[in-house]
Structure formats: structure tokens, C-alpha cells
Amino acid sequence: xxxxxxxxPGRRFRPARTVRLEIKHSPVVWxxxxxxxxxYYDTYRTALGQTPTWANYASLINGHMLIxxxxxxxxxxxxxxxxxxxxxxxxxxxxxxRAPWARQVTVLAAxxxxxxxxxxxxxxxxxxxxxxxxxxxxPPLWPVAVGVVCTVAACAIGFTAGALFxxxxxxxxVAVAVFAGEFVGxxxxxxxxxxxxxxxDSTNALLVPGQGLPHLxxxxxxxxxxxxxxxxxxxxxxxxxxxxxxxxxxxxxARVPGVRGVSLAAAGGRALVTLAAxxxxxxxxxxxxxxxxxxxxxxxxxxxxxxxxxxxxxxxxRPVPYTPVCASAAFRxxxxxxxxxxxDPVSAALQPAAAEVAGLPGAPARAELxxxxxxxxxAGTTSVYAYSGTGxxxxxxxxxxxxxxxxxxxxxxxxxxxxxxxxxxxxxAVNASGNPDPAQQAVADALLAKxxxxxxxxxxxxxxxxxxxxxxxxxxxxxAEIAAAARRFGxxxxxxxxxxxxxxxxxxxxxxxxxxxxx
Amino acid sequence: xxxxxxxxxxxxxSAGAASASRARLTAGARLAWLxxxxxxxxxxxxxxxxxxxxxxxVLHWQLTAGGGLAQEIPxxxxxxxxxxxxxxxxxxxxxxxxxxGRWLPYLRLGAVLALTGAAIGLLQLGATGAALNDGVLxxxxxxxxxxxxxxxxxxxxxxxxxxxxxxxxxxxxxxxxAEAWRAPWMWPGRPPSDRGAWICAAVVFAxxxxxxxxxxxxxxxxxxx
Numbered sequence: 001x002x003x004x005x006x007x008x009p010g011r012r013f014r015p016a017r018t019v020r021l022e023i024k025h026s027p028v029v030w031x032x033x034x035x036x037x038x039x040y041y042d043t044y045r046t047a048l049g050q051t052p053t054w055a056n057y058a059s060l061i062n063g064h065m066l067i068x069x070x071x072x073x074x075x076x077x078x079x080x081x082x083x084x085x086x087x088x089x090x091x092x093x094x095x096x097x098r099a100p101w102a103r104q105v106t107v108l109a110a111x112x113x114x115x116x117x118x119x120x121x122x123x124x125x126x127x128x129x130x131x132x133x134x135x136x137x138x139p140p141l142w143p144v145a146v147g148v149v150c151t152v153a154a155c156a157i158g159f160t161a162g163a164l165f166x167x168x169x170x171x172x173x174v175a176v177a178v179f180a181g182e183f184v185g186x187x188x189x190x191x192x193x194x195x196x197x198x199x200x201d202s203t204n205a206l207l208v209p210g211q212g213l214p215h216l217x218x219x220x221x222x223x224x225x226x227x228x229x230x231x232x233x234x235x236x237x238x239x240x241x242x243x244x245x246x247x248x249x250x251x252x253x254a255r256v257p258g259v260r261g262v263s264l265a266a267a268g269g270r271a272l273v274t275l276a277a278x279x280x281x282x283x284x285x286x287x288x289x290x291x292x293x294x295x296x297x298x299x300x301x302x303x304x305x306x307x308x309x310x311x312x313x314x315x316x317x318r319p320v321p322y323t324p325v326c327a328s329a330a331f332r333x334x335x336x337x338x339x340x341x342x343x344d345p346v347s348a349a350l351q352p353a354a355a356e357v358a359g360l361p362g363a364p365a366r367a368e369l370x371x372x373x374x375x376x377x378x379a380g381t382t383s384v385y386a387y388s389g390t391g392x393x394x395x396x397x398x399x400x401x402x403x404x405x406x407x408x409x410x411x412x413x414x415x416x417x418x419x420x421x422x423x424x425x426x427x428x429a430v431n432a433s434g435n436p437d438p439a440q441q442a443v444a445d446a447l448l449a450k451x452x453x454x455x456x457x458x459x460x461x462x463x464x465x466x467x468x469x470x471x472x473x474x475x476x477x478x479x480a481e482i483a484a485a486a487r488r489f490g491x492x493x494x495x496x497x498x499x500x501x502x503x504x505x506x507x508x509x510x511x512x513x514x515x516x517x518x519x
Numbered sequence: 520x521x522x523x524x525x526x527x528x529x530x531x532x533s534a535g536a537a538s539a540s541r542a543r544l545t546a547g548a549r550l551a552w553l554x555x556x557x558x559x560x561x562x563x564x565x566x567x568x569x570x571x572x573x574x575x576x577v578l579h580w581q582l583t584a585g586g587g588l589a590q591e592i593p594x595x596x597x598x599x600x601x602x603x604x605x606x607x608x609x610x611x612x613x614x615x616x617x618x619x620g621r622w623l624p625y626l627r628l629g630a631v632l633a634l635t636g637a638a639i640g641l642l643q644l645g646a647t648g649a650a651l652n653d654g655v656l657x658x659x660x661x662x663x664x665x666x667x668x669x670x671x672x673x674x675x676x677x678x679x680x681x682x683x684x685x686x687x688x689x690x691x692x693x694x695x696x697a698e699a700w701r702a703p704w705m706w707p708g709r710p711p712s713d714r715g716a717w718i719c720a721a722v723v724f725a726x727x728x729x730x731x732x733x734x735x736x737x738x739x740x741x742x743x744x
Contacts, residue, residue, distance in 0.1 A: 027680065034687040042694040068690050168559060168606050169566055172682035176599035179686065180573070183592050187582050
């Protein structure tokens with residue numbers, strides 16, 4: 001008889017092979033074609049119709065795509081988590097060498113692997129397209145980090161639910177609950193933005209990762225988007241992930257049958273028990289802290305960005321320096337390089353309009369893109385016409401809400417001309433009153449007719465502080481009178497028009513010229 | 520040799536026929552009840568009631584107010600009800616069940632019809648008195664159509680994973696709703712009076728129901744719940 005020295009079994013946890021096997025046999029793979037189809041229609045095609053800036057494109061990866069990733073990921077993770085209970089193999093697997101928590105972590109990791117891979121693949125596709133059309137800036141990485149953590153958190157929540165409540169209904173229930181919860185979150189975010197502009201509503205909903213398109217077309221262009229909200233989202237999602245992982249480790253699902261006490265004790269892991277408890281407590285604390293700080297967020301009306309005081313760096317409120325690109329033409333038109341594709345159409349539209357008023361009092365020397373929602377300074381007080389790309393301002397105007405090739409047409413160009421000429425004759429009071437007065441409208445209509453642009457269809461004139469007049473015979477007669485005055489002014493010779501404008505444009509802007517006084 | 524007293528054959532009579540008929544009905548009801556229980560039918564009804572409560576909560580807190588969201592969240596809840604019905608198609612007995620008598624297709628048919636009706640009824644109960652966008656007709660159409668999609672999916676994936684395709688379809692429907700698609704095969708986004716949408720949903724449900732009743736959900740050795 002020979003004594004044989006048996007090698008002591010290794011105690012190191014080597015999950016690589018197990019994870020590879022789980023990845024290989026994961027059912028998530030079969031859902032990737034469906035996800036790709038939804039991505040193409042809902043996210044990619046939507047991206048093709050957006051303003052070509054990095055921030056707009058980046059908003060789609062969490063505002064459109066992430067919800068479907070989380071729904072499928074949480075549902076299939078619940079399916080994977082319920083596997084042992086569904087197949088009633090818990091007792092059998094308890095006899096294996098690995099601790100239950102190690103076994104479950106590998107299954108969760110495999111599910112999360114595929115979902116994160118799908119998310120990163122779709123993000124890459126969006127960013128590749130953005131790189132092709134953007135003329136300025138760089139890909140934002142904060143939204144990607146938020147998306148990855150949110151995806152893993154959704155998988156962890158689903159997996160834990162499946163492990164705790166194994167059965168045939170848990171997977172669809174988790175998926176539908178995540179689906180509905182995301183849309184409820186979107187509604188809450190919309191309310192937050194409505195409240196920000198109207199005053200009042202809570203800002204905790206900013207924790208929802210998918211906030212849809214940015215509420216400002218020029219987001220991330222003139223001012224960097226501060227990471228405050230992203231940090232809060234990471235804190236919240238990370239807290240949920242940590243708490244869920246700890247809960248899973250402490251749950252009966254990870255318990256070795258026949259062993260009293262909490263689950264990890266049988267694996268010799270009192271330290272792991274403590275760690276899991278700390279993870280739950282820490283995760284809840286992190287999520288609660290994120291919820292609390294998100295409630296203090298304030299919208300900066302100048303930059304258009306959310307700032308959370310506890311996380312905010314004042315340096316991000318400084319404007320981003322840039323060198324404008326300008327068109328070589330008689331009337332100098334400049335634009336931010338991020339919107340360089342709009343320069344030629346804007347310049348082409350403004351040249352004839354600027355020529356109509358060149359040399360008159362208050363005529364601008366050049367045009368530049370206004371910053372965010374900023375209104376242009378009143379004509380007569382500045383030599384620069386600040387046109388808006390966000391559609392703010394008085395009559396007409398330009399709007400950069402899509403790819404230039406899709407949105408620029410004759411109507412768009414005429415809007416640019418209307419915006420310029422009405423700005424020239426309106427003066428400072430137009431934005432307070434809402435519409436130009438009849439004399440201003442008649443003169444602007446006549447100038448537009450000279451360059452072949454139609455007169456805009458405006459409502460009745462209202463003075464600041466008064467309710468708008470209801471349309472009726474008086475308003476209709478006024479429209480006819482305005483049109484007659486415009487024709488009358490337009491029939492004058494160009495020298496006569498310019499002479500009258502030189503003498504009366506200041507009074508016209510001040511609202512002191514009546515319709516009858518227009519020649 | 521042992522004399523065995525054989526039981527006497529009772530004379531044929533109307534009372535006996537009625538008794539036999541009652542016995543058959545009782546046996547049939549018990550069979551249907553056991554079939555539903557094996558599919559976790561009572562649990563599904565409880566889950567459907569939870570869906571109805573969720574719909575009620577959504578309508579009560581006006582989470583459907585405002586543009587596209589008016590239909591989106593109810594559509595998700597209707598999808599939830601449909602996938603709960605679909606998941607009950609899984610049989611815990613596997614292929615062995617197919618070797619039983621001739622009643623299995625009828626049991627499958629009746630179970631799905633009963634649960635679909637329960638889903639529509641409970642959801643409508645949850646929406647009673649509240650302003651559900653497009654009303655009960657759209658609710659019923661969505662549940663019917665999505666259940667049909669799920670039944671067809673169960674022939675390929677089995678009952679336990681048949682919830683994936685209906686939810687993916689609803690995900691795509693959310694996009695078409697926002698884009699105002701008019702295709703009848705995207706019935707969740709169509710108004711209740713759209714005949715084409717009704718036809719599409721009804722055809723999908725009928726085909727799925729018939730195929731499921733005849734073939735049953737796909738079974739695999741690994742499935743057990």
C-alpha cells in the first residue's frame with residue numbers, strides 16, 4: 001500500500017472559462033438582430049435628421065437607444081437569473097466547487113457583456129456618422145459612461161429579480177416594468193424642463209439617463225456641457241448596481257442548502273458577508289445622495305446647461321473659444337464653425353437683403369450667429385446683426401434644426417431675409433410687443449417684395465402688456481391697409497425710398513410713424 | 520375455481536344518461552382547470568390584475584398627458600398583459616403531453632382565449648372612469664394583436680421566451696407612433712376606427728391562435744417551469 005499525497009485543491013477563483021462558456025451560450029445573441037433593427041429605425045435614421053453637432057448626436061444614444069438595451073437586458077438577465085430555480089438545479093449545483101455567488105456573477109457578467117457590447121456597437125455607429133457630418137468638436141464620453149453603467153445596472157436588477165423570484169413570469173414582468181419606468185421617467189424629465197422655463201418643478205428627474213434631444217440646438221457649442229448631471233446619473237445608477245449586487249450576494253438564491261445563516265458563510269466568507277452588506281448600504285447611500293443633489297439642479301439660462309451646485313465647476317460656464325468662419329461677400333456673414341454648413345445659404349440669403357438697407361442709419365456692417373437664445377441688439381444700436389440659429393427672435397429668422405441639405409429650401413431662405421429686414425425696421429420694442437406695428441410691417445413687406453421674398457403672415461399688432469386683439473373685421477381691414485401701404489411704398493423709386501428711410505427710420509423703429517404717414 | 524360476483528350492468532335510463540353527462544362535464548371542467556393551473560393561469564390572472572392597477576395609476580397621475588405619451592405608456596402596459604398571456608403557453612410536461620388524448624388543442628385554444636379575455640377585461644376595469652387615450656377598442660386591439668405575435672413566436676422560441684418579439688414590436692411601434700406612420704400592420708399607433716389595423720391585428724391573432732392550438736409551443740428538454 002502506498003500513501004499518495006493528494007494535491008490540495010486550488011482555492012483561486014478563475015472565472016474566465018466559465019464566463020466564456022456563459023457568453024457563448026447566452027440567449028442574448030438571438031435578440032441582437034431585433035435590437036439592430038430597432039436601432040436603425042429609431043436611432044440611426046433619427047440621427048440623420050438632426051443638426052450635425054456632437055451634442056445632438058450624443059443625446060440620441062441615451063435618449064433613444066438606451067431604453068431598448070435596458071429593456072432587453074433586464075428581461076434576459078431576469079431569465080438568466082431564474083435559470084437555476086426554473087430548472088430546479090440549485091441543490092445539484094450546490095455540490096460544485098464554486099461558491100453560489102461566483103457562479104451567479106459569471107452568468108450576470110455574460111448577459112451584461114452582450115448588452116454592453118450592443119450598446120457600444122450602436123454608440124460607435126452613431127459617433128461614426130457624427131464624425132462624418134460634424135465640422136467642429138469632439139465625441140462626448142460622459143453619455144457613453146452613463147449608458148454603460150445604466151446597462152449593467154439594468155442587467156443586475158433584472159438578474160437579482162430573477163434569482164429571487166424564479167418563474168416563468170419574472171422575465172417579461174421585469175422587462176415591461178423597466179420599459180414603462182423609462183417612459184414615466186421621460187415624462188418626468190419633460191415636466192422638469194417645462195418647470196425650468198415656467199418655474200417650479202422638481203429636478204430630480206434629471207437622473208433619468210435618457211433625456212431625449214437636448215432642449216437647445218446649440219448645446220455644447222458655445223458653452224461646454226458640464227458633467228454635473230452625468231456625475232449624478234453615474235452616482236445614482238452605480239448606487240443601484242452596488243445595492244443590487246450586495247442584495248444578490250445576501251439573498252437566499254446564493255445560499256448553500258443545509259447551511260444556516262447567510263449565504264456566504266458556507267463559502268468561508270464572513271468578510272464577503274460584511275462586504276455585501278456594506279455594498280447594499282453604500283449603494284443605497286450613493287443613490288440617495290444622487291437623488292438629493294439632483295434636486296438642487298438649476299438651469300443656467302445663458303448657457304442652457306444644468307448646474308448642480310455641489311458638483312459644479314465654474315470654469316465650465318466660460319464660453320468656449322472659437323474662430324468664426326466667414327463668407328467672402330459684400331456683406332460679411334460669419335458663423336460658428338460647428339454650423340459651417342449653414343454659412344453659404346445664410347450668406348446667400350442675406351446679401352440682397354443687406355444691399356437694400358446698406359448705407360441707411362442703423363444698417364449693420366456684418367452678421368454673426370447669436371449665442372444660444374440671445375436676442376439681437378436693436379437695430380440702430382449696433383453694427384452687428386446677430387441672427388439666431390435656434391429660431392428665437394422676432395419675425396422670420398433662421399433655424400438650424402436639421403441637416404442643411406434637408407431643411408434649407410426657398411422657404412427657409414426667405415425666413416432669413418424676413419428676419420433681417422424686420423429686425424432692421426422693428427427696433428427694440430418688437431420682442432416685447434410680439435409683432436411689428438402696421439407701419440413697420442408695411443415698410444418691411446415692401447423691402448421684401450423688392451428682393452422677391454413674400455411678406456410673412458402676421459397676427460394683429462399688440463403693444464406690450466395688452467392681450468392680443470381677437471381677429472375680426474378691424475384686423476382684416478388693417479391687413480388690407482398694410483398691404484396697400486406696402487404697395488404704395490414699393491412703388492416709390494429707390495432713391496425716394498432711401499431718402500424717406502434715412503429721414504424716418506429711427507422714428508419708424510420707435511413706433512412713432514403711423515400707417516398713413518408711410519408714403 | 521372461485522365464483523366472483525360480477526357487478527351488474529345498470530339498466531339504460533335517462534337518469535343514468537344525465538348522470539353520465541354531468542360526470543363528463545365535471546371531468547371536462549376539472550381537466551380545463553388542471554390545464555390552466557399547469558400553465559400558471561391563476562398567477563397570470565393576478566399579474567394581469569397588477570397590470571390593470573398599473574394602468575389605473577398611470578391614468579390617475581396623468582402620466583399619459585401630453586402629446587405622444589398619451590398612448591405610449593398604456594401601449595407598454597397592454598404589451599405587458601399580452602406577454603403574460605403568451606408566457607402561459609409553456610407546458611411543464613414537455614413532449615410527453617402531446618401523447619395524451621385529443622383534448623389538448625381545445626384546451627390550448629380555450630386557455631388562451633380565456634386569458635386574453637381576462638386581460639382585456641381587467642385592463643378595461645383598470646381604465647374605467649379614467650381618460651384612456653383612444654378608449655377600450657384600441658386597448659383590445661393591441662392586446663389581441665400582440666398576443667397573436669407572441670403565439671406565433673412561441674412556435675419558434677418556446678413559451679418562456681416568446682415575450683421578446685412582442686416587446687420588440689412595441690418598441691418599434693413607439694417609434695412609428697412618434698413618426699405618425701399609417702401602415703395598418705403597425706396597429707398600435709392607428710386610431711380605433713382604422714379598419715386595416717383591426718384586420719391586421721385580428722388576422723395575426725387568428726393565425727397565431729390556430730397554429731398554437733394545433734402545434735403548441737416549442738418544447739425543449741432544458742425548459743422546466
